[in-house]
Amino acid sequence: MNFKKSAALLLAGVLALSVTAGCKKKEEAKPDAAPKAAGDTVKIGFLGALTGDVAMFGAPTLVGMKMAAEEINAAGGVNGKKIEIVEADDRGDKQEGASVTQKLISRDNVVAIVGDPTTGITKVAAPIAQKAQVVLLSAGATGTGVVEIGEYIFRDTLLDSVAIPALLDYYAKNLKFKKVAMLTSDNNDYSVGMSQLFRDSAKGAGIEIVADEKIKDGDKDFSGQMTNIKAKKPDILFYSGYYTEGALLMKEARKQGIKVNIFGGDGLFSPEFIKLGGTAVEGAMSYVGFSPEQASPVTAKFIEAFKSKNNGALPGLFDAQGYDAVKLIASAMTAAKSNDPKVFKDAIAKIKNFEGVSGTITIRNNREPIKSPLCLLEVKGGKYVLKAKVPVKMD
DSSP states (O other), X not given: OOHHHHHXXXXXXXXXXXXXXXHHHHHHSOTTHHHHXXXXXXXXXXXXXXXXXXXXHHHXXXXXXXXXXXXXXHTTOBTTBEEEEEEEEOTTOHHHHHHHHHHHHHTTOOSEEEEXXXXXXXXXXXXXXXXXXXXXXXXXXXXXXXXXXXXXXXXXXXXXXXXHXXXXXXXXXXXXXXXXXXXXXXXXXXXHHHHHHHHHHHGGGTOEEEEEEEEOTTOOOOHHHHHHHHHHOOSEEEEOSOHHHHHHHHHHHHHTTOOOXXXXXXXXXXXXXXXXXXXXXXXXXXXXXOOSTTOOHHHHHHHHHHHHHTTTOOOOHHHHHHHHHHXXXXXXXXXXXXXXXXXXXXXXXXXXXXXXXXXXXXXXXTSOEEEEOEEEEEEETTEEEEEEEEOOOOO
């Protein structure tokens, strides 16, 4: 036999077998397998820092989200679909936050995003989500100018605009504070917005701002600001920024013999604040929307479930708010009977008296949440303890 001819016949036979095998595989495969697998889940994206200076806000938010998703899925999911949490690390960087948001929407096809816990990155991510018609619900942004970005943008936090007037009233009436020294990180959207709310609210509460100092995120030397503040003899310090600078501010205050304490919002609330500040931050206060102390029945159940999953550790503010965010979204999907954000966004906007683990939440007509109670936490003996639960008007 001619060698070339034999080789040609052999090759033809191999090709024929390959085609036959391929046809058989196509006949045996289920044509709807991949689409069915994809269709059985509804994806919710996590946007936040898992590394970097603000990972103390992002990482626990993700823990809470996953816990909520597990519970919902164990109960049958939402509208017949299981929730899948898609996570990414924005490292607390605005540019990375924008990139992660784009990827979650275009590559991962999420129907909603929970995050970022910070106001600054939320403001960067929100226009992207709004344009794509994907719901973005921040479980941490408390500053101004967030939901105004569009009808797909929400949050489940205790707003500074709600908390500050209530807190100042409590301080003036219960703790008899009259003179406050302010400090603002003027390169931080969250800090700038909160400080302005404080200025606007102080006069109505009968509180005098005796000093109004500026710093920047990343600064290390606060000797000049504290020298100015010391001369004004305030009753308390108010800092509207994050825990890193807050701890250093108090170290400088104690170094200069300033004995009054500091207070702030949830940006000042972190175990790292205590680690960095040590004894200098004893007596510091943070107002937040959650405390495991004096828990409601719903919150108590959440705390026990959290402890069982986390070696007995207690949940914090961002664990609770991340959990509530997923539960709120799932509740809206169920009410709307749809997992389409174009539909269930309207159900979020109608939520009233939602009993979350971080408090009772109502979404008002402007899509802003109002939440009660306000929990005032104090650093005592190297840990946060509940100092007071301050009522918030739910109207």
